[in-house]
Amino acid sequence: MPNKPGEAYLNRERAKREVLQKRWRKHEDKGYNKSRPEAHKFYYSPRWKKLRQWYRSGHPLCEACLKRGVVTSADLVDHIVPITDGGDPMCVNNLQALCHRCHNIKHAKERNKG
Ligand SMILES: [Zn+2]
Structure with missing residues (x-):
């Protein structure tokens, strides 16, 4: 795969953001259940x-x-x-x-x- 300058960096950033978003969603779900455990x-x-x-x-x-x-x-x-x-x-x-x-x-x- 030919890399344009900066592409690897952007992909890394995108992957990081997805991980953070997933983690946040999980966190929110837990918060919901905690309010009525x-x-x-x-x-x-x-x-x-x-x-x-x-x-x-x-x-x-x-x-x-x-x-x-x-x-x-x-x-x-x-x-x-x-x-x-x-x-x-x-x-x-x-x-x-x-x-x-x-x-x-x-x-x-x-x-x-x-
Ligand atoms: Zn009724």
Whole structure:
């Protein structure tokens, strides 16, 4: 490969920059997971999966929709007070069954608050 003057230098610089960018991206990903490490792990735990299943079997409808007089089937079990805000992850009183729509609305509100 014939080298123009300065080309090797430019290639080296480019390679260096790519390494740095990759490292930075990795760093950012870690930062994201660090902001919710316990909650993140918790959602994969068997005890949560069991509790969620049990709660949903007793609450097949979206509780937020029901309050408005709308009947919608629940898609997921939500923590009323988020775990990241100190909510009890395993307390039945801190759980509610929600549809995707109500869950998204709730979390959009929480994001706007903080
Ligand atoms: Zn709903």
